[in-house]
Amino acid sequence: VRTxxxxxxxxxxxxxxxERWALLVARELxxxxxxxxxxxxxxxxxxxxxxxxxxxxLQRAGVVERRDRQYALTAWGADLEPVFTAxxxxxxxSPVVPLAGEVSEDAVVxxxxxxxxxxxxxxxxxxxxxxxxxxxxARIDAGRLADLRRGAPATxxxxxxxxxxxxxxxxxxxxxxxxxxxxRGDARAARRLFDAWRD
Amino acid sequence: VRTxxxxxxxxxxxxxxxERWALLVARELxxxxxxxxxxxxxxxxxxxxxxxxxxxxLQRAGVVERRDRQYALTAWGADLEPVFTAxxxxxxxSPVVPLAGEVSEDAVVxxxxxxxxxxxxxxxxxxxxxxxxxxxxARIDAGRLADLRRGAPATxxxxxxxxxxxxxxxxxxxxxxxxxxxxRGDARAARRLFDAWRD
DNA sequence: CCGGATCCTTATAGATACTG
DNA sequence: CAGTATCTATAAGGATCCGG
Numbered sequence: 150v151r152t153x154x155x156x157x158x159x160x161x162x163x164x165x166x167x168e169r170w171a172l173l174v175a176r177e178l179x180x181x182x183x184x185x186x187x188x189x190x191x192x193x194x195x196x197x198x199x200x201x202x203x204x205x206x207l208q209r210a211g212v213v214e215r216r217d218r219q220y221a222l223t224a225w226g227a228d229l230e231p232v233f234t235a236x237x238x239x240x241x242x243s244p245v246v247p248l249a250g251e252v253s254e255d256a257v258v259x260x261x262x263x264x265x266x267x268x269x270x271x272x273x274x275x276x277x278x279x280x281x282x283x284x285x286x287a288r289i290d291a292g293r294l295a296d297l298r299r300g301a302p303a304t305x306x307x308x309x310x311x312x313x314x315x316x317x318x319x320x321x322x323x324x325x326x327x328x329x330x331x332x333r334g335d336a337r338a339a340r341r342l343f344d345a346w347r348d
Numbered sequence: 349v350r351t352x353x354x355x356x357x358x359x360x361x362x363x364x365x366x367e368r369w370a371l372l373v374a375r376e377l378x379x380x381x382x383x384x385x386x387x388x389x390x391x392x393x394x395x396x397x398x399x400x401x402x403x404x405x406l407q408r409a410g411v412v413e414r415r416d417r418q419y420a421l422t423a424w425g426a427d428l429e430p431v432f433t434a435x436x437x438x439x440x441x442s443p444v445v446p447l448a449g450e451v452s453e454d455a456v457v458x459x460x461x462x463x464x465x466x467x468x469x470x471x472x473x474x475x476x477x478x479x480x481x482x483x484x485x486a487r488i489d490a491g492r493l494a495d496l497r498r499g500a501p502a503t504x505x506x507x508x509x510x511x512x513x514x515x516x517x518x519x520x521x522x523x524x525x526x527x528x529x530x531x532r533g534d535a536r537a538a539r540r541l542f543d544a545w546r547d
Numbered sequence: 548c549c550g551g552a553t554c555c556t557t558a559t560a561g562a563t564a565c566t567g
Numbered sequence: 568c569a570g571t572a573t574c575t576a577t578a579a580g581g582a583t584c585c586g587g
Contacts, residue, residue: 151560151577151578152449153372153393153449154393154449154450155372155449155450155451155452155455156448156449156450156451156455156516157375157436157451157452157455157458157459158435158436158437158438158439158440158442158459158462159371159372159375159432159435159436159439159455160372160439160449160455161439161440161442162435162436162438162439162442163371163372163435163439165439165442165444167366167368167371168578169366169578169579170579172358172362172366173352173354173358173359173362176356176358184549184550185549185550185551186548186549186550186551189550194352194353194580195579195580196579196580196581196582197550197551197552197581198551198552198553198579198580198581199578199579199580200551201550201551201552202578202579210444211442211443211444218549218550225441225442225443228438228441229438231434231437231438232431232434232435232438233358234434235430235431235433235434236357236358236361236362236431237356237357237358237361238357238430239357239361239427239428239430239431240357240358240359240360240361240362240364241357241360242424242427243357243360243361243364243410243424244410244424245364245409245410249355250351250352250353250354250355250359251353251354251355252354252355252356253354253356256354256355256356256358256359259356260356260357263357317355350558350559350579367559368559368560369560383568383569384568384569384570385568385569385570388569393561394560394561395560395561395562395563396562396563396569396570396571397560397561397562397570397571397572397573398559398560398561399570400569400570400571401559401560417568417569
């Protein structure tokens with residue numbers, strides 16, 4: 150139990166989620182619970198012992214809890230959302246490196262939230278986003294992104310099927326291969342979604 | 349050069365400021381530039397080699413720059429402010445530990461920003477806050493905290509002289525020893541400042 | 548097969564001493 | 568004053584192994 154030993158809320162926060170990999174483990178739980186093996190697949194470079202250590206640390210800190218063989222953010226862990234938002238905004242403006250490397254499906258889908266530009270108030274729809282491994286639900290309410298989580302919706306206005314690299318390019322504004330994106334359902338609703346990701 | 353190797357803005361941010369002590373070094377520069385020895389005094393547990401490493405890392409990352417023997421945040425480093433705000437808000441709500449340990453003067457003064465409650469629009473004033481080691485300037489404009497930085501103001505409406513532990517108690521809402529706070533200048537202006545710190 | 552624990556190697560942090 | 572050098576302790580990285 151390594152601590153900064155400072156009576157400062159920032160230092161205390163870092164005592165809890167400042168260890169290596171801790172915040173990335175938490176990130177993988179932002180869209181819903183995950184099992185140990187799923188976390189390992191999403192974070193291939195973490196190694197089993199460090200992952201087990203971090204999950205223990207995060208549980209002891211009250212950030213993560215275990216429910217029937219799955220790990221989930223607690224309510225307080227979910228309150229990390231503004232921290233993720235601020236870090237993503239800052240890291241995304243980095244002048245040093247344009248970002249390259251691996252990405253988990255969750256990380257790409259979370260990019261939707263980061264790059265989402267609100268639309269018209271008459272836009273309300275539910276989308277299914279199907280990637281190679283998982284399906285996700287995005288719900289737009291009055292032009293705003295009201296819900297984004299792992300798992301397929303019961304019914305969707307439109308279903309977008311693609312792979313995470315194409316989606317990353319779409320969201321990041323880079324060049325995407327249109328043939329790798331399949332849209333089913335309400336084409337107009339889908340178009341509004343794509344428009345909301347453009348700069 | 350250890351990296352998460354992920355194309356995720358959060359992971360990239362953590363590549364830059366996620367190493368141990370990095371964000372606390374940056375915190376000590378939020379209120380103004382510091383010299384190496386001052387950083388060491390503010391962060392007594394960091395050790396000289398780790399401090400030197402972090403300062404090098406942060407410079408290479410473009411977060412910190414060196415100007416005539418002082419370290420300062422770059423413009424982009426100053427953009428970390430929302431990250432600090434989010435972390436402080438989250439860490440301050442921790443149900444686990446109520447915060448205990450050392451505090452640098454800067455960390456206590458930064459608490460003023462965290463706990464500041466805006467006041468009436470007719471409230472505009474400049475304050476000098478004198479602690480054991482350093483003096484700080486707080487400028488209120490139309491009830492809002494417009495400026496907070498290290499260094500004494502040219503002229504102050506009121507001057508508050510105390511020590512960092514008393515100020516920490518005052519800001520945190522804990523019991524403070526009134527005899528350890530000295531106020532000079534406009535007493536009414538000083539009262540408004542103290543009121544803005546109360547819950 | 549899933550969910551880790553163990554073991555070993557390497558890298559980083561912590562502490563203290565020392566130097567241009 | 569501003570670090571570097573050196574040494575030790577701890578944590579991360581990586582492969583393999585084990586119990587339910």
